[in-house]
Amino acid sequence: MLYEGVLRKMQTEIGNPIQYFLVFENDFLNMNQLLDKELQIDFIKFECLNCGKDKPIYRQGFCKSCFFEVPSAGDWIMKPELSTAHLDKEDRDLEYEKKVQLQPHIVYLANSSNVKVGVTRKSQVPTRWIDQGAHEAIEIIEAPNRYLAGITEVALKEYVSDKTSWQKMLTNRIEDVDLVEWRDKLQSNIPEEASKYFLSEKTETHLDFPVLQYPEKVKSLNLDKTPSYKGILKGIKGQYLIFEDSTVFNIRGSEGYYIGLDLGSSG
Structure with missing residues (x-):
């Protein structure tokens, strides 16, 4: 078929x-x-x-001209710390940016090839973890906007990776780790303005892939x-x-x- x-x-x-x-x-x-x-x-x-249009794809499913124009491909997508909607400041389309940036965001730890820190909208949990091939994950903070989550990620990636080795993830050469222990160890490194959003009661989510x-x-x-x-x-x-x-x-x-x-x- x-x-x-x-x-x-x-x-x-x-x-x-x-x-x-x-x-x-x-x-x-x-x-x-x-x-x-x-x-x-x-x-x-x-x-x-x-x-x-039938034009070569540049990045993220967009042709080159669209990639540099559409609001959903702004730099703040890959670098949440560049978010400015909370300041009422536009990047490409303020209405779109407010809709996406000014909602609850999660900073999390995931284990797909190694322990990594990441950011996603709360509505994208656990979808984001699935997309990364993480077999276990845990929330660290729930921030009210993307900027606060972004600066927390920047601070924590001084101590833990923010990248996944896709080759290692796909060969399944991974180790189980205690993400609760990792979360608690990293708590003191959360920026002061985000520290009140720390999630101390969350437990690990485990994911089973087909x-x-x-x-x-x-x-x-x-x-x-x-x-x-x-x-x-x-x-x-x-x-x-x-x-x-x-x-x-x-x-x-x-x-x-x-x-x-x-x-x-x-x-």
């Missing part, structure tokens, strides 16, 4: 294991049901997530270099599809690519 559409990050539902859905304009697929099936992915064209077989060593599928690929799906973790031949495909990293997806037979 053939499906076509522009790639956007997979939608998820918490469960044991987590359920993944690939959503196209007129169809959606429960990707868990495709485990042990042969899939063929064919690149057809680009489709910018903003303007919809993976039948982890690769020993990963090789990444790049549709620009390999526009057609066929393989047997063995797992889904983070926003990656994991195939039997150790190929991994980053769905989120390929947003804005319009593909054909052919579902083959069982493995």
